[in-house]
Amino acid sequence: MTVTTKFSKLEAEALDPIIATMARYAADPNPNKMDVSIGVYKAADGSSFMFPSVKMAKEIYNKVEPGHNYTTMSGLPEFIPVAQQTVFGDKIAGEGKLATIQTISGTGSLHMAMLILRSAGYTNFAVGTPAWSNYIPMAQHIGCTTSTYKYYDEETKTIDFESVVCAIEEASPKTVFILQTCCHNPTGADLSKNQWKTIRDLTINKDCMVLFDIAYQGFASGDKDEDAWPIRYFYEAGMEFVVCQSFSKNLGLYGERAGALHVVVQDKDSLPIVHSNMVKNFREECSFGPAYGARIVSTVGSTPEIKKVWDQDVAGVAERMVTMRRRILDTLTKLETPGKWDHVIRQTGLFWFSGLTKEQTERMISEYHIYLTQNGRVNVAGLNDANLDQFCKALDAVVRSS
Amino acid sequence: MQPRMGVRGLSASARVARWNEIPLAPPDKILGIAEAFKEDSNPKKINLGVGAYRNNEGKPIIFPSVKNAERSLLETEVEKEYTGINGSKPFQSIVQNFIFNNSNKDAAGAKLIGGNRIVTAQTISGTGSLRVIADFLVRFNSAKKIYVPKPTWANHIAVFTDAGLDAEFYAYYDNNANDLDFANLTKSLEDADPESVVLLHACCHNPTGMDLTPEQWEVVLEIIQQKKLYPLIDMAYQGFASGNPYKDIGLIRRINQLVVEGKIPSYSLCQSFAKNMGLYGERTGSISIVTESPEQSKAIDSQLKKLIRPMYSSPPIHGSKIVETIFSNPELLESWLGDLDQVVGRLNTVRDKLYQKLDKTNYNWDHLTKQRGMFVYTGLSKEQMIALREKYSVYATEDGRFSISGINDSNVDYLANAINEVVRDFK
Numbered sequence: 126m127t128v129t130t131k132f133s134k135l136e137a138e139a140l141d142p143i144i145a146t147m148a149r150y151a152a153d154p155n156p157n158k159m160d161v162s163i164g165v166y167k168a169a170d171g172s173s174f175m176f177p178s179v180k181m182a183k184e185i186y187n188k189v190e191p192g193h194n195y196t197t198m199s200g201l202p203e204f205i206p207v208a209q210q211t212v213f214g215d216k217i218a219g220e221g222k223l224a225t226i227q228t229i230s231g232t233g234s235l236h237m238a239m240l241i242l243r244s245a246g247y248t249n250f251a252v253g254t255p256a257w258s259n260y261i262p263m264a265q266h267i268g269c270t271t272s273t274y275k276y277y278d279e280e281t282k283t284i285d286f287e288s289v290v291c292a293i294e295e296a297s298p299k300t301v302f303i304l305q306t307c308c309h310n311p312t313g314a315d316l317s318k319n320q321w322k323t324i325r326d327l328t329i330n331k332d333c334m335v336l337f338d339i340a341y342q343g344f345a346s347g348d349k350d351e352d353a354w355p356i357r358y359f360y361e362a363g364m365e366f367v368v369c370q371s372f373s374k375n376l377g378l379y380g381e382r383a384g385a386l387h388v389v390v391q392d393k394d395s396l397p398i399v400h401s402n403m404v405k406n407f408r409e410e411c412s413f414g415p416a417y418g419a420r421i422v423s424t425v426g427s428t429p430e431i432k433k434v435w436d437q438d439v440a441g442v443a444e445r446m447v448t449m450r451r452r453i454l455d456t457l458t459k460l461e462t463p464g465k466w467d468h469v470i471r472q473t474g475l476f477w478f479s480g481l482t483k484e485q486t487e488r489m490i491s492e493y494h495i496y497l498t499q500n501g502r503v504n505v506a507g508l509n510d511a512n513l514d515q516f517c518k519a520l521d522a523v524v525r526s527s
Numbered sequence: 528m529q530p531r532m533g534v535r536g537l538s539a540s541a542r543v544a545r546w547n548e549i550p551l552a553p554p555d556k557i558l559g560i561a562e563a564f565k566e567d568s569n570p571k572k573i574n575l576g577v578g579a580y581r582n583n584e585g586k587p588i589i590f591p592s593v594k595n596a597e598r599s600l601l602e603t604e605v606e607k608e609y610t611g612i613n614g615s616k617p618f619q620s621i622v623q624n625f626i627f628n629n630s631n632k633d634a635a636g637a638k639l640i641g642g643n644r645i646v647t648a649q650t651i652s653g654t655g656s657l658r659v660i661a662d663f664l665v666r667f668n669s670a671k672k673i674y675v676p677k678p679t680w681a682n683h684i685a686v687f688t689d690a691g692l693d694a695e696f697y698a699y700y701d702n703n704a705n706d707l708d709f710a711n712l713t714k715s716l717e718d719a720d721p722e723s724v725v726l727l728h729a730c731c732h733n734p735t736g737m738d739l740t741p742e743q744w745e746v747v748l749e750i751i752q753q754k755k756l757y758p759l760i761d762m763a764y765q766g767f768a769s770g771n772p773y774k775d776i777g778l779i780r781r782i783n784q785l786v787v788e789g790k791i792p793s794y795s796l797c798q799s800f801a802k803n804m805g806l807y808g809e810r811t812g813s814i815s816i817v818t819e820s821p822e823q824s825k826a827i828d829s830q831l832k833k834l835i836r837p838m839y840s841s842p843p844i845h846g847s848k849i850v851e852t853i854f855s856n857p858e859l860l861e862s863w864l865g866d867l868d869q870v871v872g873r874l875n876t877v878r879d880k881l882y883q884k885l886d887k888t889n890y891n892w893d894h895l896t897k898q899r900g901m902f903v904y905t906g907l908s909k910e911q912m913i914a915l916r917e918k919y920s921v922y923a924t925e926d927g928r929f930s931i932s933g934i935n936d937s938n939v940d941y942l943a944n945a946i947n948e949v950v951r952d953f954k
Contacts, residue, residue: 137826144612165608173606187601192589193846195579195807198555229651229839236838244549259837266837365546379609380844395546405552408682409689412654415843416808 142258142499150496158494159516161507164310164475166377166442171509176377178435182424185431196416198404200227200385204419207426208385212339212353212370217360223387224400226407227414230384231340231371232259237386238336238367239267240406241399242301247334249300251292253277255478255500257310257338260303272300277312282468282480284314290323298332307352308341308474311502315345315473321355325362335359335366343375345473347443349436365389372422374475375439381418442506446475449505449513453477456517462524477503485523493519556681556924564922572920573938575929578733578901579807580870583935590805590870592863596852604848609841612832614649614813618847621854622647622813626765626798627783629773635783643821644786646828648814648835649842652807653763653799654686656814660759660795661690662834663816663827664724668757673724674716676700678926680733683726683761692724700735705894705906707737716750725756729796730775731764731900734928738768738899744778748785758782758794766803768899770871771864783817792819800850802901803867809846877934878903884943890950903929911949919945 146162168174199205205225209218217223228234239250250264253276264271274292278285293302304324307315316324328335337356343349359366371384386403390396407414425431450470457466469477481489481501489495495516497503508516560576582588613619623645627636639645650656665671673692675683676699687694697719698711716725727747730738739747751758760779766772785791799812814831818824835841853859881903882895895903907915907927915921921942923929934942 137829163609173608175605175607179607183601187598190589190594192587193593193806193808194587195577198558201808229843232836232840233838241549245546246548259840263837266834373609378607380607380841382839382841382843390546392546398549398551399546401552401554402549404555408555408654409685410655410658410838411651411810412682413652413808413810415651415810415845417845418843 146496146498149490153494155494157515158496159507159512160496161504161516162496162498164374164504165379166374166475166506167509169445169509171511174377176435176438178425178431178438179376179378179421181431181434182421182428185424185428186420191420193416195413196227196419198408198413199225199400200414201416201419201423203423203427205385207423208370209387211342211349211426212356212368212387213360214350214353214357217357221393222389222391222396224390224396224403225385225387226400226403227419228384228386228407229411229414230373230382231338231369232263233382233411234369234371234384234386235260235263235338237403237406238369239264239269241388241403242334242336242367243267243269244402247299247301249297251296251300251302253289253292255311256303277314277478279480282478283471284316284320286320290327293324293327293331293333296331296333301334301336302328303336303338306337306339306342306355307345308476310340311476311498311500312478313472313474313476314478316355318354321358325359325364329362329364335364337366337368339368340371341374341474342370343439344443344446344475347440349375349439360389363391365391372418376422376425376435378418378421381421382415383418383422446505449508450477452513453505453508453517456513457521460517460521462521464524475504475506477505479503479520481520481523482527485527488523489519493523495519560922560924563916567920567922569920571938571941573922573933573942575921575923575931575933577933578930579932580802580805580901581932581935583873585933585935588805590863590866592853592859592866593804593806593849595862596849596859600848600852607844610649610844610847612835612841613647613828614842615844615847615851617851618649619647619813621850622798622815625772625854626776626779626796627815629776629780632773633780633783635787636780638787639783639817643824644818646816646818646824646831648831649847650812650814651839651842652801652810652812653761653797654682655810655842656797656799656812657683657686657761658690659831659834660797660814660816661687661692663831664757665691666834667830668724670720670722670724672720673726673759674719675726676728676732678734679726679728697725699732700737700904702906705891705904707739709739709743713746713750716747716754716756719754719756722755722757724759725751727758727760727778729760729762729765729778730768731902733763733900734902734924734926735904736898736900736902737894737904741777741781744781748781748791752785752790758791760794760796762796762798764802764900765798766867767871767874767901770868772803772867786817793817800846804850804853804863806846806849809849810843811846811850874901874931877931877939880939881931881934881943884939886947886950889954901930901932903931905929905946907946907949908953911953914949914952915945918949921945
């Protein structure tokens with residue numbers, strides 16, 4: 126008997142570029158291969174890193190044995206205030222203007238943000254380039270439009286702020302600006318306080334929306350409060366905006382999928398309406414958020430001794446990356462590598478947007494077994510005392526012979 | 528010169544989004560019950576609303592096997608890095624071997640696995656798996672209609688409709704007879720639009736607890752072949768019918784056979800470990816698509832990844848690591864099967880006790896003994912359910928469904944008496 130296929134429309138999809146890079150890395154038999162691609166923090170000895178604060182929270186978890194019951198459809202109740210306080214600070218978190226749900230970490234939060242914004246009529250998403258590769262597919266996935274503008278100038282290796290301003294001034298009504306709060310992925314180039322002020326002034330009277338994506342809170346300055354400054358600054362102006370938060374990086378909880386969506390709603394009567402719709406959207410895709418990661422976050426955030434350790438953990442991560450950046454610059458200077466490399470210390474966070482071309486990147490991989498993403502993005506945390514020289518020498522050789 | 532504008536000087540409409548375009552979304556019914564229950568001061572109050580297991584003391588439990596697995600996990604785990612977009616590979620193989628291969632006892636399932644004809648992705652438990660397959664079918668299935676049993680879990684319709692499928696009921700249950708309405712069930716499936724999707728509950732039908740017999744499944748599968756319907760199986764309660772998860776998958780074994788024989792080209796299965804491992808809040812489940820060829824498997828696998836990536840990137844790992852720990856250790860696996868058997872044993876005991884104490888002179892309660900799983904579908908009317916709540920502080924959904932794990936030795940007499948009273952009052 127012959128059967129007609131139900132799925133004739135299907136064609137195999139190409140792998141996500143970063144996933145393709147990871148697959149190549151896994152298949153490379155060279156013992157000296159080096160992975161500086163995906164955004165995961167590694168310890169100074171190159172090993173995976175479990176945050177000491179998370180270890181402490183796990184011990185409490187082990188003693189308390191909270192079990193695995195359903196939480197609520199807006200999340201684990203004790204997680205919500207911790208998530209709010211982390212981004213907004215205690216004062217704002219207590220003012221009752223935040224509609225918050227627990228989400229499937231950062232991506233899940235962005236997805237839920239896009240859904241609620243779509244319901245409110247905001248259907249165009251403006252993305253500064255280059256950007257995290259998932260923003261545009263995410264907006265398209267729910268049938269929204271996207272527009273792009275230049276965020277980063279490859280020549281000067283700094284933010285093209287004129288282009289950002291122009292994009293906001295000329296934006297069509299109901300546009301959502303996705304702005305990364307700190308440790309811009311992939312460029313590591315963050316907006317200055319003055320630039321944030323300009324953006325606030327430009328957006329405050331405009332029928333547009335700001336979506337803050339805060340995936341690396343604390344990794345820029347080493348201080349979580351300092352890194353959240355732009356969000357609190359917008360809040361103080363009485364604006365409405367949304368914040369997509371993840372604990373994947375700043376607690377190393379990647380696979381536990383701990384995150385939240387916050388919507389700032391100024392009108393008391395509208396807040397429960399917005400919240401009820403966030404819950405409804407979540408129910409139709411997930412029902413409940415995963416409990417375990419949220420329990421770890423809430424234990425860390427609500428236990429003063431552990432919270433203090435977390436602050437130190439984050440400061441330590443930021444410091445190690447500043448040190449590695451400084452050493453990259455020193456080593457390239459010593460090698461007299463052609464070109465200017467000081468952007469490595471101007472940029473913040475896990476990523477250094479090296480400026481290597483696609484061809485140079487390909488040679489780093491094929492000739493030197495050093496795996497970075499195709500756009501020349503280097504995860505600084507993948508570097509350490511043992512492999513830094515190897516990395517810099519390879520980069521030097523590739524740049525010299527191009 | 529214009530004065531510098533302070534916050535107060537701005538018009539509210541400029542700074543404030545127009546959230547009033549959004550209407551208030553209705554709350555989840557079950558959660559409303561939980562809220563009302565919490566506020567009730569009657570010490571004899573009983574909550575029969577939640578779909579989560581409670582022990583004889585009315586307390587939630589952690590399966591001892593799960594507790595042991597989690598303890599060893601917390602000790603040995605050194606990182607929490609991302610799993611793949613479609614989840615952990617070991618978890619996928621466990622699901623395939625456990626369910627489709629029936630741990631080496633299902634030749635047809637083994638053939639499908641060996642021939643690369645099953646694509647499995649780890650998902651956000653059962654709801655997530657339903658959502659992913661609904662989104663997938665909207666994009667790639669020729670027909671956009673899905674037939675669901677009447678009644679079914681309320682969120683089925685919400686999830687399917689929100690994804691863009693057109694949900695329609697097929698007859699399932701006769702509320703007057705308190706029994707499966709098999710004649711109308713087959714009739715409505717025979718009248719279904721060809722190539723549509725049909726949702727089948729693998730066991731412990733939610734909310735009625737009334738399942739099809741193997742003979743009845745045979746008839747349904749025949750109609751599915753004739754009408755070229757696409758079977759979507761939801762299995763949330765594997766193990767809760769018989770106490771043994773290997774025995775509750777008769778439907779899947781039979782479909783596997785039909786697929787191998789070329790009579791049904793493809794089907795999908797949504798499953799979770801929420802109930803049968805008590806992993807509710809950890810969100811541990813999967814979607815499996817049985818495909819027509821290994822080439823198609825490749826395409827479907829890549830499309831599932833493309834679908835999941837913009838929704839949530841990758842699933843949570845804690846629950847799946849617990850499942851992996853249990854399945855990789857024969858002692859833990861034995862212990863889990865024992866835990867599950869005990870849980871189901873208690874539910875059956877409670878069901879029997881309630882049945883014995885109910886007054887059969889005014890109402891035929893025989894359906895209780897035929898229903899399986901976490902629920903009894905009492906057949907009580909909305910008025911009777913409201914009376915139970917208002918006069919006796921017995922909380923459950925107004926469709927007459929009791930989640931029976933809320934019943935225990937200390938409240939079964941009170942409950943039976945309350946039911947007997949409302950049946951008498953509303954005769």
